[in-house]
Every structure is written in C-alpha cells, then in structure tokens.
Amino acid sequence: QSVLTQPPSASGTPGQRVTISCSGSSSNIGSNTVNWYQQLPGTAPKLLIYSNNQRPSGVPDRFSGSKSGTSASLAISGLQSEDEADYYCAAWDDSHWVFGGGTKLTVL
Amino acid sequence: QVQLVQSGAEVKKPGASVKVSCKASGYTFTGYYMHWVRQAPGQGLEWMGWINPNSGGTNYAQKFQGWVTMTRDTSISTAYMELSRLRSDDTAVYYCARGRMITFGGVIEQDFDYWGQGTLVTVSS
Numbered sequence: 001q002s003v004l005t006q007p008p009s010a011s012g013t014p015g016q017r018v019t020i021s022c023s024g025s026s027s028n029i030g031s032n033t034v035n036w037y038q039q040l041p042g043t044a045p046k047l048l049i050y051s052n053n054q055r056p057s058g059v060p061d062r063f064s065g066s067k068s069g070t071s072a073s074l075a076i077s078g079l080q081s082e083d084e085a086d087y088y089c090a091a092w093d094d095s096h097w098v099f100g101g102g103t104k105l106t107v108l
Numbered sequence: 109q110v111q112l113v114q115s116g117a118e119v120k121k122p123g124a125s126v127k128v129s130c131k132a133s134g135y136t137f138t139g140y141y142m143h144w145v146r147q148a149p150g151q152g153l154e155w156m157g158w159i160n161p162n163s164g165g166t167n168y169a170q171k172f173q174g175w176v177t178m179t180r181d182t183s184i185s186t187a188y189m190e191l192s193r194l195r196s197d198d199t200a201v202y203y204c205a206r207g208r209m210i211t212f213g214g215v216i217e218q219d220f221d222y223w224g225q226g227t228l229v230t231v232s233s
Contacts, residue, residue: 002152033212035219037153044203044223045145045153051212056221088153092218096169097143097155 003028004089004100011106017077020103022089024070032092034072036065039086039102048087049074081107110134112204112224119230120194127190128227130204137185138162141207143220144178144189146200154200158207159187194231201226 005023012018022034036049047056049065052072064075072091076083084107089100115129130142144156157168159178166178177190187204205220 033215033217037220044226045205045220046223047219047221050219050221051210051217054212090153090155090220095167099153099155102152 002101003093003098004091006087006089006100006103008101009104009106011108012076012079013108014079014081016079017075018079018105019076020074020087020089020105022072022074022100024072024091024093024098026070028070028091028093028098029067029072030070034065034067035090036063036072036074037088037090039088041085045088076105079107083107110206110222112206112222114202114204114224114227117228117230119232122195122231122233124194124231125190125192126194126229127188128202128204128229130187130189130224132185132187132206135206137180138182141209142178142180142187143205143207144176145203145205145220147203147226148197148200151200156189156202161187191229194229196231196233199229199231201228203227 033051037045038048039045052067053065062078066073086102088102111133113131118126120126138161141158143158146154159166161180175192180187203226204224206222208221
C-alpha cells in the first residue's frame with residue numbers, strides 16, 4: 001500500500017489531454033513539493049516534473065504539473081504514442097521519501 | 109555528461125547478502141547525495157535510503173534499518189548498497205539515483221535527477 005495514492009491506469013487517444021492525480025496528506029504533499037517520474041517500458045525512471053510544476057531541460061511543455069493542498073496532478077496534452085509509460089509521483093514525508101503506486105498510461 | 113553505471117545482475121540464495129555498486133561520472137561525486145530505490149517485478153518504486161558521499165552519513169527508510177548498509181568510496185566515485193538476510197520478496201531491480209538539492213522560491217527542494225540503469229537481484233533457492 002503506497003503512501004501516495006494514484007489511479008492504477010489511465011488512457012487516451014493521440015492528441016487528447018490526460019491528467020493523473022496523486023493524493024497524499026499533510027505530512028508529505030501538504031508540506032513539501034511534488035516530483036513526477038516517467039518510466040518507459042524496461043527502462044529506469046526519469047525525472048519529468050520537479051518542484052510541483054517545473055520541467056527539466058528537454059522535457060516537452062506538453063507535460064505540466066500542479067499542486068493544491070494535499071493533492072497533485074500531472075497533465076499531458078497533445079498525447080503521443082511515446083508517452084505510453086508508467087508515471088510516479090513522489091514527495092518528502094518527514095524523514096523519508098514516499099512514492100505513489102504508479103499509473104500506467106495507455107495511448108489507444 | 110552525468111552517468112550512473114551500476115553493477116550487473118545477481119542471483120542469491122535466501123539468507124545471503126548482496127552488494128550493488130553505482131559508479132558516478134560527469135559530476136563531483138561528493139556534491140550530491142546518492143539514493144537507492146527498488147522496484148519489485150510489476151510493482152512500484154520503493155525508497156530505501158540515501159548516503160551523503162561527502163561525510164558518509166546515511167538515512168535509511170525505517171523498513172530497511174538493520175539490514176541495509178550504504179557506503180561509498182570517494183576515490184573511485186562509487187556508492188554501494190548492501191542488503192543482508194535476503195528473502196524471496198527482495199527480488200527486485202535496485203536503482204541508484206542522484207539526489208539534487210535546489211533552492212526554489214527561497215526553499216531547498218530535492219529530486220532524483222539522474223538514475224542508474226538498474227541492477228536485477230534475484231533471490232531464489
């Protein structure tokens with residue numbers, strides 16, 4: 001059971017906008033920023049969004065993040081086939097890091 | 109460019125120990141914490157702890173306290189994660205990840221900006 005709650009799956013067609021939610025508590029998301037990681041099949045995770053809504057260099061602006069209270073969201077607009085991956089949210093919680101259970105995004 | 113290169117796959121028997129290495133290049137090894145994260149087959153990510161390569165100080169997740177040991181060798185820019193008393197449910201891919209600290213909006217924030225390729229550890233009798 002993950003500390004941060006994500007839907008196990010999400011889907012969309014090419015060009016659509018998809019959002020993935022991440023729900024936590026006052027000790028993690030409510031007190032700290034949220035990072036998002038993208039894990040393509042068979043590869044290591046990659047930093048996608050940091051500090052709630054910042055994109056590392058090289059990440060397309062189709063990806064955006066937001067946070068409100070104890071929840072966060074990742075939005076992907078203009079969905080592309082190469083976006084099919086697992087997405088994880090993460091936050092600092094007191095003295096340790098916690099992750100969401102991951103959301104498998106399928107591009108139909 | 110920043111690279112984290114991990115040691116190869118391991119097969120261990122229950123009760124044994126495993127030591128995974130993570131060799132860093134392309135940046136000052138002692139300037140960033142190194143974290144270890146594992147992923148069981150078909151499962152999500154689980155944070156295990158970090159080591160400060162500069163001081164050798166560590167912070168382990170409560171679950172792993174007493175049976176994980178993180179060390180480093182600054183002379184070769186390599187971090188190690190040793191897990192003892194292995195059980196079958198320790199079968200997982202183990203990742204090292206560089207911990208970046210940035211000041212954003214006056215607050216120090218953290219993320220894992222580079223990851224190793226992962227090391228599969230299989231525990232089977």
